[in-house]
Amino acid sequence: MTRRRAARWRALVSVVVGAVAVLAASSAAVGAPSTPSPSGHQKNAPLLRDVLESTARGFVTAKSALDKSRKRQLELALDVAQIQGRLDTLTPQVNQIAVQSYRQGRLGPIAALLSSASPDSFIAQATMLEELNRVNANKINALTEARTKVTAAKADIDAEVRQQQRQATAMAKQKLAAEKQLALLRGPGLADGLVAATSPVAKPAPGFANGNWPAEACNKSDPTTSGCVTSRTLHAYTEVKRAGFTRFVGCYRSGGPYEHPKGRACDWSLQGSGFSPAKTQDQKMYGNNLTAFLVRNADRLGIYYIIWYRQIWMPATGWKSYSGPSDHTDHVHMSML
Incomplete structure (x- = not known):
């Protein structure tokens, strides 16, 4: 290649490179919204590169779960208090029924008949007896149900406490991870x-x-x-x-x-x-x-x-x-x- 042809080739390459640069700059200018930018934002901030988005998301998720668990624990505690009040009322009544049954036995229709002076008196006593036995049975059933509910509610509270401990641990891990990442660029x-x-x-x-x-x-x-x-x-x-x-x-x-x-x-x-x-x-x-x-x-x-x-x-x-x-x-x- 002669010197003259080499010079023309270098000149052509220079023109093409310059044209490409101009086109690229024009394209960027057209595609970008026109708004002022704060100072310092032309550079990539290394801090944000180190802070993982998943850390923030994980912390927010754990915090929300912890708040819900605490609310649920409070609701369960109120349920336990109400059920315990019912237990306190029913327990002496059922105990009294048990004592009477132990001392006298369960009064049945035959015993009522033997102590009756007339058929009318027997019917009245038998009706009263059946109602009394029904009330006593209801009280015993209510006490059993209350005991079952309070046991289940206390177990649910224990489960909520364990859930809170898990979420608190998750939050602590997320916080520690973010702390380590931020420590690299922390100011004085x-x-x-x-x-x-x-x-x-x-x-x-x-x-x-x-x-x-x-x-x-x-x-x-x-x-x-x-x-x-x-x-x-x-x-x-x-x-x-x-x-x-x-x-x-x-x-x-x-x-x-x-x-x-x-x-x-x-x-x-x-x-x-x-x-x-x-x-x-x-x-x-x-x-x-x-x-x-x-x-x-x-x-x-x-x-x-x-x-x-x-x-x-x-x-x-x-x-x-x-x-x-x-x-x-x-x-x-x-x-x-």
Whole structure:
């Protein structure tokens, strides 16, 4: 190949590579929703890579089962108290029947006939005798039934206690697993007092069944971008807005391995538009109160984790220091299960 032909070939390759790069950049720009992004989110946060979603789901499931078991235990305890009261009433009566039967024997029609002065008197005594025996039999049966019920209820309580122990153990394991994962990137101490405001109660999200939040597709229009969100994320977005937090927010964002491109995360800004770190007491308190609302309604909304002001909160761990690529001083991050 001559030098002139080699030069023309290199020039052609350079033009093609440049064209491909331009087309790729244009394609990415067209496909991505146009919304501002918080600082630091261009990088992959290693903390979120280490925190397994299954840990949060497992903890929430165990906590729900534990709450149900405690409620059931309370109901059983009330049943035992009521049945025990009936036992206390019936036992002396049945004991008295037993004593009389031992001393006198069961009075039958023949004995009543022998002690009767007339046929009319015999019929009256026999009728009374039959009624007395029926009442005594009912009392004995009621006592036996009450004893059976109280024994069964106490056995059910023991079973509920064992269930609670199993769920507490499961929760402890999930918490320990999350602790180990978070320990790798834990900052130098926790910020106290960030979640101190009174928060309204959110409406429960649909889909919570048997302590589990089922997986959802990103198939609802994101009200903040041209992208999509899950039904659960949209519900949380609506509830946060209804609670009075109406400043700028962005949810769907393409690219990356975490919740934004799955439609399961929103970034709540402290500003009316865009993102910038808190500069005033009002902005800081806005973030605090928004965070308080999310934490206190986590079970109702299906919260996976929250990041705010160098802190991360998960149901299994509570508040821990966070030192990812974004310090989250310019927005509250909300991820959904």
